[in-house]
Amino acid sequence: MDVMLALALQGGQMCGVLLLAPLLLGFTRRLKARLLRRRGPPLLQPYRDLLKLVRKQVVLADNASWLFRGAPYVIFAATWVAAALVPTFAIGLTFSWIGDMIAVIALLGTARFLLALAGMDVGTSFGGIGSSREMLFASLAEPAMIMIVFTVALVAGSTQLSFVASFMHDNVSLRVSLGLAVAALAIVALAENARIPVDNPATHLELTMVHEAMVLEYGGRHLAMIELAAALKLLLYVSLVACIFLPWGLAATGSGAAAYAIGAALYLGKLAAGGFFMVLFETSIAKMRVFRVPQFLAAALMLGLLGTLLLFVSRSF
Amino acid sequence: MQVGIALWGVAVLLASAGVAALIASHRWARHVGYGLCLGACLGLMLASGHYLVLAPAPQSLHLPVGLPWTGAYFRLDPLAAYFLLVVNLGGAGASLFAIGYGRNEPQPARVLPFYPLFLAAMNLVVLADDAFGFLLAWELMSLASWALVVAHHHDPDNLRAGYIYILMASFGTLALLLAFGVLAASSGGYSFAEMRSASPAAPGLILLLALVGAGSKAGLVPLHVWLPLAHPAAPSHVSALMSGVMTKVAVYGFMRMVFDLNGAPAWWWSVLVITLAGISSLLGVLGALMQHDLKRLLAYHTVENIGIIFLGLGLALAFSAHALPAPAALALSAALFHVFNHSLFKSLLFFGSGAVLGATGERDMERLGGLIGRMPLTAFAFLTGAMAISALPPLNGFVSEWLTLQAILISPQLPSWALKLIVPAAGAMLALSAALAAACFVKAFGVTFLGRPRTAAAAAARETDRASLTAMLAAALLCLMAGVLPGPCLDALAPVVEALTGARMPPQSWLTALSLVPVAESRSSYNGLLVFVFVAAGTLLSIAVVYCVGSRAVRRGPAWDCGFPLVSPLSQYSADSFAQPIRRVFGRVVFQAREHVEMPPPGDARPARLTVTLKDLVWDGLYAPLAAGVVIAAERLNHLQFLTIRQYLSLVFVALVGLLLAVSIWT
Numbered sequence: 001m002d003v004m005l006a007l008a009l010q011g012g013q014m015c016g017v018l019l020l021a022p023l024l025l026g027f028t029r030r031l032k033a034r035l036l037r038r039r040g041p042p043l044l045q046p047y048r049d050l051l052k053l054v055r056k057q058v059v060l061a062d063n064a065s066w067l068f069r070g071a072p073y074v075i076f077a078a079t080w081v082a083a084a085l086v087p088t089f090a091i092g093l094t095f096s097w098i099g100d101m102i103a104v105i106a107l108l109g110t111a112r113f114l115l116a117l118a119g120m121d122v123g124t125s126f127g128g129i130g131s132s133r134e135m136l137f138a139s140l141a142e143p144a145m146i147m148i149v150f151t152v153a154l155v156a157g158s159t160q161l162s163f164v165a166s167f168m169h170d171n172v173s174l175r176v177s178l179g180l181a182v183a184a185l186a187i188v189a190l191a192e193n194a195r196i197p198v199d200n201p202a203t204h205l206e207l208t209m210v211h212e213a214m215v216l217e218y219g220g221r222h223l224a225m226i227e228l229a230a231a232l233k234l235l236l237y238v239s240l241v242a243c244i245f246l247p248w249g250l251a252a253t254g255s256g257a258a259a260y261a262i263g264a265a266l267y268l269g270k271l272a273a274g275g276f277f278m279v280l281f282e283t284s285i286a287k288m289r290v291f292r293v294p295q296f297l298a299a300a301l302m303l304g305l306l307g308t309l310l311l312f313v314s315r316s317f
Numbered sequence: 318m319q320v321g322i323a324l325w326g327v328a329v330l331l332a333s334a335g336v337a338a339l340i341a342s343h344r345w346a347r348h349v350g351y352g353l354c355l356g357a358c359l360g361l362m363l364a365s366g367h368y369l370v371l372a373p374a375p376q377s378l379h380l381p382v383g384l385p386w387t388g389a390y391f392r393l394d395p396l397a398a399y400f401l402l403v404v405n406l407g408g409a410g411a412s413l414f415a416i417g418y419g420r421n422e423p424q425p426a427r428v429l430p431f432y433p434l435f436l437a438a439m440n441l442v443v444l445a446d447d448a449f450g451f452l453l454a455w456e457l458m459s460l461a462s463w464a465l466v467v468a469h470h471h472d473p474d475n476l477r478a479g480y481i482y483i484l485m486a487s488f489g490t491l492a493l494l495l496a497f498g499v500l501a502a503s504s505g506g507y508s509f510a511e512m513r514s515a516s517p518a519a520p521g522l523i524l525l526l527a528l529v530g531a532g533s534k535a536g537l538v539p540l541h542v543w544l545p546l547a548h549p550a551a552p553s554h555v556s557a558l559m560s561g562v563m564t565k566v567a568v569y570g571f572m573r574m575v576f577d578l579n580g581a582p583a584w585w586w587s588v589l590v591i592t593l594a595g596i597s598s599l600l601g602v603l604g605a606l607m608q609h610d611l612k613r614l615l616a617y618h619t620v621e622n623i624g625i626i627f628l629g630l631g632l633a634l635a636f637s638a639h640a641l642p643a644p645a646a647l648a649l650s651a652a653l654f655h656v657f658n659h660s661l662f663k664s665l666l667f668f669g670s671g672a673v674l675g676a677t678g679e680r681d682m683e684r685l686g687g688l689i690g691r692m693p694l695t696a697f698a699f700l701t702g703a704m705a706i707s708a709l710p711p712l713n714g715f716v717s718e719w720l721t722l723q724a725i726l727i728s729p730q731l732p733s734w735a736l737k738l739i740v741p742a743a744g745a746m747l748a749l750s751a752a753l754a755a756a757c758f759v760k761a762f763g764v765t766f767l768g769r770p771r772t773a774a775a776a777a778a779r780e781t782d783r784a785s786l787t788a789m790l791a792a793a794l795l796c797l798m799a800g801v802l803p804g805p806c807l808d809a810l811a812p813v814v815e816a817l818t819g820a821r822m823p824p825q826s827w828l829t830a831l832s833l834v835p836v837a838e839s840r841s842s843y844n845g846l847l848v849f850v851f852v853a854a855g856t857l858l859s860i861a862v863v864y865c866v867g868s869r870a871v872r873r874g875p876a877w878d879c880g881f882p883l884v885s886p887l888s889q890y891s892a893d894s895f896a897q898p899i900r901r902v903f904g905r906v907v908f909q910a911r912e913h914v915e916m917p918p919p920g921d922a923r924p925a926r927l928t929v930t931l932k933d934l935v936w937d938g939l940y941a942p943l944a945a946g947v948v949i950a951a952e953r954l955n956h957l958q959f960l961t962i963r964q965y966l967s968l969v970f971v972a973l974v975g976l977l978l979a980v981s982i983w984t
Contacts, residue, residue: 054867061876063769065689067700073863077855081848097832098844098851102719103710107848109755110709116759117700120890123686123768124878128890131763135756136898142755143748146722150744153726159841217877221863294902301745308741312729 009260010094014084016264017239020271021083021231022046024238028275035283046231050224058220061122071118072218072225075111079229082107083236087243089263091162092253100159101149104236105142108192111229112138119214130213133290137198137210140297141191144184147304151181152244154311161240165247177317180307182245187300189237189278191293193230196282198293210290238274239267246270319368320376320393323401323444326361330354330437334430341426347419350429351412354436358409361440365401368393372812377446377510384449390508392446395812396577399653400443400569407562407660408436410788414668415554417784421675427468428552435461435558439566447508448497452490455570459486459534462563465555466547478546485533485543493530493570496523500578512578520580527574528590534567537627538597539935541620545604548619549612549680553671556612560619561664565656568626575634576817582638584733590631591736595743598624598750600935603907606757606899607931609682609892611670614761615663618706621750622659625721626652628743632724633818635736642820644727647835649814650807650822651720657806658713658799662705665792669699672781672789673765677774682761682892687770691778696766698789703758705796708751711849713799716833718751719843723835753899760895769886801845804831893929900929908932 026043033040060069082104087096099107112134119131153159155178156167191198194211201211215226243250249266251259288296310317333353340346368376375394383389393401415432422428438461441454463486467479499522501507504515517523533540548559575582601620608614629652636645670680672695679685689696705712708719725744731737770776780786799806804825811821825833832844904910909932917923960968 054863057868057870057872059872059874059877062873063687063690063876065767066693067689067696067767073856073859074852076859077852080855081851095847095851097838097842098847099710100841100843102722102841103715103843103848106708106710106715106719107852109707109752110704110852113704113707113709113755113759117763117767120759120763121689121767122876122878123886123889124876124881125888125890126878128763128768128895131759132890132895132898135759135895136902139749139752139756139899140902142752143745146748147745150726150741153841154729158839159723159726160839163839216879221867224867225859225863290898291901301749305741305745308744309738312737312741315729 006094009090013088013090013093014080016088017083017232017235018080018228021228021235022050024235024271024275025231027272028234028279031276032279032283035279046227050228053219053224053227054221056220058222061217063122064217065121067114068118068121068217069222071114072222072229075114075118076225076229076232078107078111078114079232079236082111083232083239085161086236086239087161087165087250088239089249089267090251090253090260091165093162096162097160101153101161101164102146102159104161104240105145105149108233108236109138109142111233115214115226118218122217124217126213126216130210130216133210134214137191137293137297140294140301141188144188144297144300144304147301147308148181148185148188151177151304151307151311154308154315161243165243165250166252168244169247169250175317177307177310178245180303180310182241184300184303184307185241185244187296187303189241190281191297191300193234193237195278197285197288197296200287235271238271238278241274242267242270318376318378319364319398320378320391320444322364323361323393323440324378324380324391326357326364327437327440327444329357329360330433330440333357334433334437337433338426338430341429346425346429347422348416350433351415351419354433355409355412355416357433358405358412358436362402362405362409365393365398365405368398369395369402369809369812383453387447387449387507389450390446390510391444391450392509393444395816396569396572397443399810399813400565400656401440403565403657403660404436404439404443404562407558407565407664408439410664410668410792411554411558411562413791414557414671414785414788417782417786417788418552418554418668418671418675420782422552424468428465428555431461431464431468432555435465435555439562442566443569446510448501448512449507451570452494452497455493456490458563458566459483459490462547462551462555462559465551467550468552468555469550472550474546475550478543478550482543482547485540489530489533489540491530492526492533493574496526496530496574499523499526500574509573509578516580517578521583521586523579524575524582524586524589527571527579528593531567531571531574532593532627535564535571535623535627536567536597536620537593537623538600538620539939541597541601542933542936542940544620545608545613545616548616549610553612553667553674556616557664557667557671560616560667561660564619564623565660568623568630568656572630572817582634584635584638584736587631587635587638588733588735588739590627590634591739591743594624594627594631595739595746596624597621597627599746599753600907602750602753602757603903606753606760606896607904607908609764610680611673611682611685611761611765612667612680614682614757615666615670618666618754618757619659619663621754622655622663622706624750625718625747626655626659628652628747629655629721629724631743632721632728632740635728635731635733635740637818639731639733641730642818644724644730645818646814646820646822647720647727648724649818650810651717651724653810653813654720654803654807655714655717658705658717658796661792661796661799662702662714665698665702665789665796666706668785668789668792669695669702672785673778675785676778676781677772679772679774682764684772685765685770685775686768686886686889687766687775688778689766692766692780694786695781695789696762698786698793699766700762701793701796703762705800707755707758709755711797711800711845711852713796713803716800716803716843716845718747720835721747723841726841727836756899760892764890764892764895768889771886771889797849801849802831803833803845807833904931907934909934
């Protein structure tokens, strides 16, 4: 019975992230529109968009290869597994130990690798420009993320997210290194999700776009999988910040139904808060030139490295 | 006695070198020659694998060949057995690939006899148990591979590569000779057993000499300059051996001298090794990003991966120096596992580049493209290798880099201040190089295999032959297996690690669902098998759901590209344009990259030109002055050739007096 319950919770986590991801996207779009004094699309619009895309016929370029057709599904699956590895409402779920923070980052790396290749598959100049810039940003964002993981892991003594969350919950303290890490994580999260100072998720037909340029040739169900993966990635980063830096309310293994319900309700609140702060930041800043972005990301890398160095010098930072 | 079997295997390899020299002109020569090598390598692999699984006491053998008063000593211990396995796994793969690839060889007589000799020499280096045999085999390995590098000697670039290679190889052997001299001075004998029992007089000096000698063969920065020139110049199956296997023999040489023969490590050794390793990994991958020759790009990646391996070795030295055996075992396991992984995926990638070279005659990525439709299986295998080398789960490269990162996370325990500052910096360099490697392989795979063909040769490519495909797909499968089941691989490494550090990683094989737990479950764990299963299941599930719920219809049409029609294939992103943003961000400092745009005035129909100049700072700063110094010294000393007899006699007299004085003062 316990095993069934544990598996059900794990399944709930996997389905939960999948179902909530478009909602978070719809929430941020709506909120952003309100902040810009527009009415904005309904909250459920992303679900409708996905359904519409899935039902549409796929138009493939003449020379699109098997990689182009298969990549969206693998990108989606890798992102989904990564998102399900980050604790949302509970810690210590049945399969929480199959990968740690580094594995989560690397799974996102797998998805990005395939997406960048898919961007180059048809052989158009837009696909190439998107892939090239995406890999440039990733080449700085990924090490920055590893440095953030180092900082957090050195504080908590673990790279396993469930253990990190429970450590952070039990040993609340203000630390310089964690402050540096949270600033760096915010920068990386903006860059990785193609949000405003780095990339513009709403743009099309502009030379400034990165993510949208890569997926320009996609349509129909393939595009739906990629959009869903992008929504999952946004959810993942908000969950990651919430689980490391706001670990309150996460239900421990074997706690009662009430604890899980509280955890789930608090998680929804954390998602909303995360979305709100992101949108607030986005609406108050202009998009950067592409070659300013590496400096922005290098700042995150240096903050992470500084945090790690401080912790190597003394565990009390 | 596995050591006896191993020596018989080496004898078969030496004999097949002779056979190959005799029959090289026949059409079926490559089947016989490479077939014999394949058999011998498989036999050696089985013998070493059997030894490693049983993990008995070291086996020694003394043969009355070689120097008359010492003979030749051979020994099989866990370290040697492990590297024997790596060498012969790579050798077997390369031989199988060469059975098919050999058809592209215009002059088989220049390759076929030296190839078994090269394999035999690498095996002998690993088996040797005395300094004389080790150096002899090392030099044979250098010479045989040099002969293979200059096999296509009509190309002046290959001749230059061979010249630089043989210079660096001789220099490296000289350093090793001196290192063994210092070791033998305190023990009084040339066998490793005597060196092991004595404590050396100057262990720091031995480390420096071993680092120069083995590091120059492995391609550690700044001794790497020959590697990106020589490895691509050889035929592709030999490139795979040089990059995937010979660099590992160099790692073996370093480990044998530093971990086994030399005394207890001092803390500053690890500072030196970790610094060089971090710089190697970063410079290697940045160098690779600037290339558009597929094989040279892969060779630069060898420099990067050697950096990652030496990072693990340096961490192991650091932990050993501070008497922390368990973390040392973790770092050493990470390094050794990366040795295995790199030999797999680097061989695979060189096979892939060989298949492309055979099918199109091109190594330059700017003249390729669109091969995924014409060579789908080669593309699939190359993609697997590219993902493995970019450290992406669920493949094997990720596991060893993950273990290295775990070792870095334990290192705040180290008391030394220099290490406290250098280890995190090296960790950042490792993370940076892994991310840049992914960018580089998006470029390599994307430009070579994706998009539209840029030349007629690329458009007319055909899938490669069956033997080559078998070798590539087998290597790809092994990459996946080692990534999905790392536990048993690490357990097989345990005797090697235990012999060198006195500790081992906790047993991994039968943990819950084969997960990997390097220290404790509360610290970190990774389960490649379940990650793979979940990703695969998620992929299949999403396909099933989408096909049930949504549309299955597909229509083919021209590419969209924001409404612009597709024009010339040259309008695609090329290798150089892909790397341009990265060159702009990183290359300004590292390569002094400068871009010069030559824009014709309005009304002039000439095309605009963009010229990019890159400088190799290591070459300009270290080797060019050295070469200039040698030339100047040679010109000055040239006067000595034209003296009179009186002057010669007085020179001899002065030299004699000087030597006598030295002797009288010394004693």
